[in-house]
Amino acid sequence: MRQPAPPFCPSLKFIAASLLVLASQLGQAQTAAPAPEVDLATLARIRDAALQSDFAWQRLANLADKIGPRLAGSPGAEAAAAQVGAAMAAAGLAVTQQPVKVPHWERGEERAELVDYAGRPAGITQRLVLTTLGGSAATPAAGLTAPVLLVHGIDELAARAAEVPGKIVLISVPFDQHLADNGLAGAAYGQAGEPRFRGPSVAAKLGAAAVLVRSVGAANYRLPHTGATGFAPGVQPLPAAALSAEDAMLIERLAAEGPVTMKLVLTPRTLPDADGHNVLADLPGREHPDEVVIVSGHLDSWDLGTGAMDDGMGVAAAMGAVQVLKSLGLSPRRTVRMVAWANEENGARGGKAYFESVKGKLPTQVAAIESDFGLGDPLGFFGAISEAELKRLAPVAQVLRSIGAGVMTTRAGEAGTDIEPLQQAGVPGFAPLVDTRHYFDYHHTAADTLDKVDPQALRKQVALLAVLSYALAEMKTPLARVPAGH
């Protein structure tokens, strides 16, 4: 999608055939369109107002530029919750600060160098660029020095278990940008991310001294990509870091010639759980104020960048969506609730705490949208619901087509980390479909900054979230619940 047109010369026959196909599709659309459940003119009015508004951009600029990093437990996280709550209250919404106990992890020092390898001239060591993974344990303050064991995946790590004890394990799996270029960034992240998600725990069980993963993400500018890792119950956490792609490739080359020895210094600290907050802002429903459609993003962000795209953009778009409904004086049948989640990145405690607060009244949770796919232009949306139920949202896709965001598709499984507990309990989950070709260039790096976000892409995302959340809140009857295991 959105590729440049190939340089071809259409024959008259081709043009004629194309027109016939188009004509037949138009005919089908006219006969198949059901009577819309929500008023198309209202949806169009919401879309157009969103495209005129800079409310979301101002909110995003405040989050990214005035506060910056917002990792759970940090001063930035709490400042952000206060700022978001104040902005939504000022916009006339009913704000709740929902307390959440969040993990509290601090980065500390992070450095490494290669101290020996084949062909090393006397006196030379090679400095590496890396960043500690969230949840990592610390090395001794003076660092640890050990041979590197290079493997290319979890399978190879397991197969070479006997070599692991005492080693600094490097799991080097490159990010497949070709997948990302073809709309499959999530799959690319899953493949390249597996060593980060699972590798440290596996390596710890096998007796490694530390574990490094090749940074997940494309765009090699010696830029390490952080992110959370985790350890299975009973496994003692070990020092774990993401190495820049360049340095992973360097070690691949050096290791082909002989043993490689590294000195590693990582001094993160895991502190007692801290106080955080989900921020809720309600536009009360006119018929069923107790029934809720969630439109959300996550307020926390990694500490290296300013979290403009992950997920300042999602939070700002959700804020903007509710604000645009409010500014138009709209009050759909059900409540539209903006949620800025407290802790997506390293614990998902925000979504869990919210779920705990509503689990006794789950039928009131009608649908949930989370926007957490970053900076790209929205292309449409997906719902983790049945094809038949999705068709009821055809008017949403219809009014979004003029801004290039009219794709509507089903997709099973998690639509967002924070709404997953709701989805597991049967609540229909939704997320925007966005251009993610360059998302993983910046994701979880120091380069996740405001300049990466296109204000017009943000306005379009506001339009999408506003139209979709309005439609979900306005439908005569809620969408059907989603059966377990869908």
Next chain:
Amino acid sequence: MRQPAPPFCPSLKFIAASLLVLASQLGQAQTAAPAPEVDLATLARIRDAALQSDFAWQRLANLADKIGPRLAGSPGAEAAAAQVGAAMAAAGLAVTQQPVKVPHWERGEERAELVDYAGRPAGITQRLVLTTLGGSAATPAAGLTAPVLLVHGIDELAARAAEVPGKIVLISVPFDQHLADNGLAGAAYGQAGEPRFRGPSVAAKLGAAAVLVRSVGAANYRLPHTGATGFAPGVQPLPAAALSAEDAMLIERLAAEGPVTMKLVLTPRTLPDADGHNVLADLPGREHPDEVVIVSGHLDSWDLGTGAMDDGMGVAAAMGAVQVLKSLGLSPRRTVRMVAWANEENGARGGKAYFESVKGKLPTQVAAIESDFGLGDPLGFFGAISEAELKRLAPVAQVLRSIGAGVMTTRAGEAGTDIEPLQQAGVPGFAPLVDTRHYFDYHHTAADTLDKVDPQALRKQVALLAVLSYALAEMKTPLARVPAGH
């Protein structure tokens, strides 16, 4: 050049007209071609041998991966001189290590944060990403805190002289990638680099506390680009650093709302001059061994990356060029001399020392080539000589056309920093023309690493340097000297 073909449908008339133009050009070429001064078959043989050789790639990999950073005065610089000399001696060339006293500057600590600005929540500061400029003075070890004065060029700095005393001056000039995309990377570097070259000295004279420049270069990945600055005689050096483009933009946005205060810690050290070496490796001429054609690159590199493209690639290509002539058993009339210069980046002492060593016998210096434009595919070469003299090198362009490197053009002025003293004295200077569209993405950053270099582009560069240096050394009579001021 090298843009994808536009999607157009050529008319028969257009095709016919194009064929006529092509036919007339072919006709001109056939009638205008002079009898070549050097044997075309030999040049073609050199080109083809270069394209088959991995000698240069191995040399480059050794420099970048086994040694890495090679700033003058560092252990890496001396290890590199030894390694290059050993490799050329092993290839059968006559090696000289020419002593050069070089500057010795060490980076130290570098960090900064914004400690106050409009709308700053209590307890929040913003960490910046920056890197000290070569030649910078140090702040106090505990740092200095001062208001930021934002200007957009040297002119504005001068115009606002009264506001400068005690301030941390930020000169923010963006890099114009559009120029680079159009083959004018040098102009883009000149424009965006002026604040780095001249700004610190001007700001120091006006009483600034420190000066920051927006990083020179494209490709914003929160990646600061270092480089040398200098201070006019009698001006006391001040702390000077390059701020990541993202952080320069952040300060632009914050400064639009009110005063911005920064804390800055830079602890570089300027040490006594150190011992460095130009490495010379000669393929002696068969008729005039005392007459020399230089083919060269610079051995020193900035300390953030591994100097693979700036200028490991140039050194490796020059080494490969002489090696390929040697391996073919060729011995042109004059000596071909590979030079790996000791100190391009922060002092140009290597070129000056060489010039001192030959200034009593300048007629022996027949021509000089320096390759210092990085990682791109070569497109041809330019000579700082007259159009008429350049035409004598038509056979070189002719044999390079099949590898896309057949452009030959004159260009006045410096062809390379290290050969400039020779050029000033009338020696014809040459340099490859290369694809520099992405050179300044990596130049002087931590991301200047081996993976950025395409082995095939390096082979082509070896071919170009070998063919050109052979032709210059083989011509019956040397090229005419270049008049001063050309």
